[in-house]
Every structure is written in structure tokens, then in C-alpha cells.
Amino acid sequence: MAEAQRIDGKAAAARIIETVKAGTNALTEKTGLVPGLAVVIVGEDPASQVYVGSKAKMASECGFKSIKHELPAETSEETLLKVVRDLNADPQVHGILVQLPLPKHIDEAKVVQTVDPDKDVDGFHLINVGRLSTGDTAAAFVPCTPAGSMLLIREVLGDDLSGKSAVIVGRSNIVGKPMAQLLLAANATVTIAHSRTKDLAAVCRGADILVAAVGRPEMLTAEYVKDGAVVVDVGINRIEAAEKGLKEDGTPKTKLVGDVNYAEAAAKAAAITPVPGGVGPMTIAMLMANTLRSACRSAGMEPPAL
Numbered sequence: 001m002a003e004a005q006r007i008d009g010k011a012a013a014a015r016i017i018e019t020v021k022a023g024t025n026a027l028t029e030k031t032g033l034v035p036g037l038a039v040v041i042v043g044e045d046p047a048s049q050v051y052v053g054s055k056a057k058m059a060s061e062c063g064f065k066s067i068k069h070e071l072p073a074e075t076s077e078e079t080l081l082k083v084v085r086d087l088n089a090d091p092q093v094h095g096i097l098v099q100l101p102l103p104k105h106i107d108e109a110k111v112v113q114t115v116d117p118d119k120d121v122d123g124f125h126l127i128n129v130g131r132l133s134t135g136d137t138a139a140a141f142v143p144c145t146p147a148g149s150m151l152l153i154r155e156v157l158g159d160d161l162s163g164k165s166a167v168i169v170g171r172s173n174i175v176g177k178p179m180a181q182l183l184l185a186a187n188a189t190v191t192i193a194h195s196r197t198k199d200l201a202a203v204c205r206g207a208d209i210l211v212a213a214v215g216r217p218e219m220l221t222a223e224y225v226k227d228g229a230v231v232v233d234v235g236i237n238r239i240e241a242a243e244k245g246l247k248e249d250g251t252p253k254t255k256l257v258g259d260v261n262y263a264e265a266a267a268k269a270a271a272i273t274p275v276p277g278g279v280g281p282m283t284i285a286m287l288m289a290n291t292l293r294s295a296c297r298s299a300g301m302e303p304p305a306l
Contacts, residue, residue: 004231005271007152013281016151016306017062020288023304024063027296035295036065037095037121037287038087042080042106043073048099055097055284062288065092077106081114088116094298095121095291118297121290123147123178132181141290146179148282149232149273150186151306153209156230156271161188167204169193169220169259170213175234179211200224210269212259222264231272234279235259 028034037059041052052068059066069083080102087096096119102108117127123143131140142150157164166188170176176192183190193203195214204210204224210231212220217237225231235258244253258275266272273279289306296303 004266004269005156006266007156007230007232007271007273007278009148009152009273009278009281012152012155013148013285016282016285016289017058019304019306020062020285020292023292023296026304027292027299027301028063030301031299033295033299034063034065034092035095035291036067036090036093037097037291038067038069038090038093039097039099040069040071040080040083040087041099042071042075043103045101048101052099055287058284058288059291062292064288064291067093073103075103075106077110080106080111084111084114088114088119091298093119094294095119095287097122097287117141119294121287121294123290124174129173129178132178135181135185137182137185141294142182142286143174143178144283144286144290145175145234145279146182147286147290149175149179149211149234149279150182151286152273152279152282153183153230153232154186157209159186161186161209164188164208165191165206166209166211167191167193167207168211168213169200169204170211170215170234172213175213179213183209214259216259217257218259218261220260220265222261222268224260225265225268227268228270229268231260231265231269232279233258233260233262233273233275236275236280 039052056066056068087093096115112124117125120141123141128141166183168176168179171192171194180190180192201223205226210229213234217239237257238254240252241255256276293303
């Protein structure tokens, strides 16, 4: 069998960003409105700081008004909720993103549910979850990672997945469950599998579309992959890379890998996303697309099709 098609998330994300930039220009020229994205971060978590920095940078590149609220780790829950409510009330803000995880003393669910559902560009509010689960994908803000994954699947297989069997490994509210809803809306037959699934490899081998979102490095090997399947690897795991040698402090260098053993799966799959360079770039692109969509809605304009 020929080597699998490498699904290039970087190129797909770049196309989405170009569409967002053009849509932003059109919106601003027609209405004077500039899309606003507010990012709220509590504490100094290094990974969160990197994510927030890249989101703010991309928002500026897209022509958005980029707002960043950095709060100290000891910020009270009430103070954070007030920041969110003020952003809800600000007509210049169309997207609100509270960077997770939050410090232990703050009720994450309470904060997420305080965000205005029409500014919830992460797609985590129960109203957006409900819209998606009832099939109202037009009204819902869909979480960015599954939304981006779905676009990559559509690039390979088209919009109608009738007759296709899809297996998602992972049942999180952020990826696994919304991914299932999107695949169902596209007429796929969907199975959600997880760590308690009996004979997981056999279940995965039945999949025409295999989505890995389990958070375990290179767990899905060749025995999990059906010949000719489309494999979407949502996992991002940092592992030691002995072949790269040691850092200056004597500790081993590391590398990013997905939940799928890429080399083994690529020998059987028809198409596969790499890590890095697959789903990752799509997540931030979809966040920008959701923000523009929110701004267009508030102006009564149709957002551009992706």
C-alpha cells in the first residue's frame, strides 16, 4: 500500500486565516466594526502564557482588537467573574476566552458558564454544547479543536460522510464529545471509545475515520488502524527524545508526538495528520474564525464560509 497522504494542518490553517483577514476587512469597511477578542489569564503557568501570547499575536495579525487581561494567581473568583461580566457587557468585545486551567481555588465551571454564550468562542458554554448536541451547528460555537479536525476530515472525504464509520478514542467535553456531534451531523456512524472500552484495537480497526484524543503518547499503533482509514491525531504529548542527545543541564531533549504512532499508522492509513503540524495550527485558526463569526452576527452580516 502507498504511503498515506500527510494532511497538512499548517497549510489549511493558513487558508482559514486568509479568509478571516479578508472577512475582517469586509466587515470593517462596511460597518466600521472591528472584531474584538479578549483573553483572560490567571497566574503564571508557562504553557498557558505561550498559548495566550500566540492567540493574541494571531488576533492582531487578523486585524482584530486584541485585549489581554493578566491576573495574578491569587485573584479571587469574584474578581475574575467581574472581569468576565464586564467583557460580556463591552460591545467592542465579540470573543471571550478564559485560559484554562485556572488556579485550584476558582470554580472553572462557574467561570466558563458566566461567559456570554454569544461571545463564547471556545464553545464551552452549556448553551453552545446544547446547540451542537441537537444538531444546530449553524447557531453553535463549536470548540476549536474538533471544529478544525472536522475541516481536515472534510478536505479528504468531502462534506457528506454517509456510510462512513467513525471511531473517536476519548470522551472529553472539549474534544471527544463535540467531535462525535460534528461527525453525526455529517452523517457518519459514530462510536465513542475510551480507556474502559473492551478490545479497543478491534473497535478502532472498524473505523473509516479514526480520531485519537486520549492523551497517551503513541498509544495507537498499526493494530488499531484499518487499511485505508483517515486518521486524525489530536494528541500533543512531550516525551524524551534520546536520539536528540542532552540539553546543557544534562537532561534529555524532548520532542512532540501525538496519540498515534505516526510511522506505523501511516503505513496503513490513506491519510493522516502529523504531530506537530496537523490539528494544532487548526485550533488557533478556528478561534479566529469563531471570533469573526461573532462580530459578523452582532453587525447582522453573514460570516465568510470556510
